[in-house]
């Protein structure tokens with residue numbers, strides 16, 4: 001039997017809104033060292049009602065068509081619920097003419113929703129097999145471009161600029177550029193650090209993140225151990241908002257954690273807090289948090305004297321003994337402008 005045939009069907013329970021079938025066993029055909037997925041298609045009058053080509057069966061079928069097994073190292077947890085993809089696009093208010101960057105399209109379930117909303121999609125996918133799959137699926141739309149690259153290493157700014165330029169030359173009416181993606185959890189911080197300072201290109205970044213990360217980025221508050229330089233970074237470049245939780249049961253394979261959708265409305269560069277240099281600002285913030293338990297008058301002594309730091313703190317209404325977790329982003333901005341010449 002060919003490993004890619006669907007003749008070896010197994011019977012799955014019907015899909016309903018409150019029941020998601022467990023993934024079928026992954027079989028390894030005799031004589032083959034490659035792991036293949038065998039799924040039930042239930043075509044032609046089967047018991048399974050298909051609500052979308054990107055449901056549980058569609059996703060497995062797509063993987064099977066390329067002989068792929070989800071790779072943990074690439075964070076491959078595929079979205080099985082098209083409603084959540086619709087909600088992701090809804091949070092970003094995707095409208096015809098928007099240019100959307102998608103990181104890790106996988107089988108293309110979210111891509112499909114974005115394209116159906118009328119967007120042009122630039123997708124970056126590290127797995128060449130998944131890139132080939134979405135390329136076959138969407139290249140005929142004329143509104144889809146795929147880069148087979150590691151997003152963390154790709155020159156997203158120049159790719160986006162040349163896409164927008166070529167759309168203009170084709171007289172395509174383009175509107176906003178946005179990012180909408182269900183990203184692998186292990187590159188979340190890199191993605192955020194790369195994208196949030198791009199308010200000159202993107203108006204909004206909507207990401208499906210690990211729930212814990214989402215909470216840490218958006219709702220970490222002053223004087224908690226969760227408050228870190230990344231919170232200052234996020235608020236410097238964006239207005240973040242936690243949107244909704246996505247239980248782990250909506251992914252295949254199921255991760256060990258839940259996810260959540262976060263929207264980062266990017267500030268245009270004219271709205272960034274006024275600091276002489278963002279590099280020296282973040283360098284000061286990092287130094288402050290490197291020695292989190294120390295008072296700022298000690299940890300920032302490489303910038304100026306303790307007395308100058310104390311005076312700067314009191315002049316902005318803070319205690320001379322303040323520690324980094326007691327300062328808001330505005331406080332850090334004011335402190336920077338007073339002590340970094």
Ligand SMILES: C[S@@+](CC[C@H](N)C(=O)[O-])C[C@H]1O[C@@H](n2cnc3c(N)ncnc32)[C@H](O)[C@@H]1O
Nearest residue numbers: 074077078079104105106125126127150151182
């Ligand atoms: C969580 S899956 C999401 C797939 C799809 N968007 C969905 O919702 O089902 C993450 C996707 O990102 C891809 N990926 C992993 N690391 C990547 C990287 N560094 N750059 C680009 N894509 C990556 C994986 O191959 C996978 O397709």
